[in-house]
Amino acid sequence: MIRLGxxxxxxxxxxxxxxxxxxxxxxxxxxxxxxxxxxxxxxxVKKQILKWxxxxxxxxxxxxxxxxxxxxxxxxISV
Numbered sequence: 862m863i864r865l866g867x868x869x870x871x872x873x874x875x876x877x878x879x880x881x882x883x884x885x886x887x888x889x890x891x892x893x894x895x896x897x898x899x900x901x902x903x904x905x906v907k908k909q910i911l912k913w914x915x916x917x918x919x920x921x922x923x924x925x926x927x928x929x930x931x932x933x934x935x936x937x938i939s940v
Contacts, residue, residue, distance in 0.1 A: 862881075862907070862910055862911060862914065868882060868883030868884075868889075869881070869882055869883075870882075870883070870907070870910075872910055872914060874910060874913045874914065875913070877893050877894055878893070878894055878895070879891070879892070879893055879910065880892040880893075880895070881903070881906055881907070881910070883903055884900070887902055887903050887904060888900055888901075888902065888903060889901060889902075889903040889906055891906060
């Protein structure tokens with residue numbers, strides 16, 4: 862999210878341009894693709910947008926920590 866002058870915030874979420882204009886008293890107007898979508902509490906909107914921006918793509922897999930295990934031979938050579 863980029864903060865411009867006069868309480869204007871710009872960002873891109875899910876391929877849409879989102880513009881948030883802070884009106885005062887914790888109220889903001891939300892513009893999606895330059896179309897007014899409504900008014901909402903500013904702190905809630907900012908929190909949700911920041912959460913959406915940090916979200917990773919769904920196609921990535923979870924990579925966990927691999928715990929090392931000692932290699933044990935299958936063939937017994939003591940014969």
